[in-house]
Amino acid sequence: MNRTLYTLLFHLGLPLVFLRLLWRAWRAPAYARRIGERFAVGLPPLRPGGIWVHAVSVGESIAAAPMIRELMARHPGLPITVTCMTPTGSERIQALFGDRVQHCYLPYDLPWAAARFLDRIRPKLAVVMETELWPNHIHQCARRGIPVVLANARLSERSARGYARFARLTAPMLAELSLIAVQTAAEAERFRRLGARRESVEVTGSIKFDLSIDPALLARATALRTQWGAQARPLWIAASTHAGEDEIILDAHRQLLAQHPQALLILVPRHPERFGSVVELCRKAGFATLRRSTDEAVDAGTQVLVGDTMGELLFLYALADIAFVGGSLVPNGGHNLLEPAALGKPVLSGPHLFNFLEISAQLRGAGALREVQDADQLAQGVGELWRDPAAAQRMRDAGLGVLKANQGALERLLAGLGHLLGAVGRSGA
Structure with a gap:
């Protein structure tokens, strides 16, 4: 399956996506709110030109929090937009950061929705937590020259076998990533086998070890x-x-x-x-x-x-x-x-x-x-x-x-992000 076929199937599956959203809303009413954001419609006011961080739900939001705090401290002039996919993730992001970050749901992985979202926030850098891979979002970033980082990336042997079944879709997507900061050497090799550029894969460790308790x-x-x-x-x-x-x-x-x-x-x-x-x-x-x-x-x-x-x-x-x-x-x-x-x-x-x-x-x-x-x-x-x-x-x-x-994975990841931000600045992007 290539990206064109994936996109066609996604569009054909939208009625099922909507039914699943209704089912989730029946179980958790918060899913019925802010539906427009999932199609890049009715987005809140967003200041462009900063750093976009995607953390799919609660666990990823918690893992991303120390990184986001450091990015805010090191780049105080850049707005940070944090997206997620679930109401619980949204609640957690707002509880952690309030109005210190911009926040909305990430639109579904449809080319026109991804394009509308990126045209609104125009980030200098995109950081995706763990292994939340969306081919159209990544491709739309690549078209605009926006570096995309897969941070704290993990890939089990089981997941790698699943991605390998769709090599024509996953290999080009992974090749468009600027940095894949993986937790272990074994996972690094799995990403390379699936099509990631060798020079873009770095073993940084898990930032979850860099947890500090108040x-x-x-x-x-x-x-x-x-x-x-x-x-x-x-x-x-x-x-x-x-x-x-x-x-x-x-x-x-x-x-x-x-x-x-x-x-x-x-x-x-x-x-x-x-x-x-x-x-x-x-x-x-x-x-x-x-x-x-x-x-x-x-x-x-x-x-x-x-x-x-x-x-x-x-x-x-x-x-x-x-x-x-x-x-x-x-x-x-x-x-x-x-x-x-x-x-x-x-x-x-x-x-x-x-x-x-x-x-x-x-x-x-x-x-x-x-x-x-x-x-x-x-x-x-x-x-x-x-x-x-x-x-x-x-x-x-x-x-x-x-x-x-x-400990030390967070500092290694931040060094990689800083290098990419510096390269974007030097290129005038």
């Missing part, structure tokens, strides 16, 4: 646990869970309560549209359950607190003694293991970590990550760490050591 966040978490009277309660978190995992986690929690009757679980579904159903699941299973969004005080009888707020995940991690990271007991590929590690938490996950193979291998090798297969192993792992504080401390220290050993 001491005020830890102090706030300590204060809230004190307010709850839960300083000595066994408290664990299961975060970024997907459908099919919550039942396993609640089964594990029931086992833990048999040994630790005061145990408290913070359960954080990955997607907001599942908040209500997870609360209902917990209550139907017989757990005394509160919702974080109601701000009700946790008391000695509370067994589960559902984290149904946006932008609080780091804070909720900080409240807990032990962290389980979801998307891993089901074949979703896992989520960011480094956030709880950076907060000094022993980290557990399921076996499905194909989105974080390198990071999980390093954490596992250092003794900072314990993988579990089911509810029994999860309950056993959490219970053992509660009973053995020395083992928990070794996991904490190991996780912090892995982060420290791998």
